[in-house]
Amino acid sequence: MTQSVVIDTNVLVSAGLQMRSVPGQVVGQVLLRQTPVFVCPAVTDEYGVVLARPKFRKHGFPPLWMEALLLRAFHRPDPPAWPMAGPDPDDLVFLALAKATQAVLVTGNTKDFPMKIRGGVTVMTPQEWMEAQA
DSSP, X not given: OOOOEEEOHHHHHHHHHOTTSHHHHHHHHHHTTSSOBEEOHHHHHHHHHHHTOHHHHTTTXXXXXXXXXHHHSEEOOOOOOOSSOOSOGGXXXXXXXXXXXXXXXXXXXXXXXXXXXXXXXXXXOHHXXXXXXX
């Protein structure tokens, strides 16, 4: 089993659009129970809001595997608010959850998590994370 992860919503969107992509491989590892994933109410709410957007409906969203991913996830309470400001305030809960669970934050938008606000959290792209698992 690999190190646990917190998955940013953009990775789920990418996987939903193309399961044979690198983000799809990350999701596949979770679905196969090879990688533990953590969620909290704020993260699952964010997933629900984004994956239900009308622009994704034509792509079959929410993906059929989403329910299975949430069933396999380790559910934690919402972490304390992240103490630093970031480019997207809605994304800070992902950092806070990764910190609270000592997980890697996997995101396709590393620019939303500049080094100066990471507070010791390891942030990786899906590609970086998959390469680290090899």
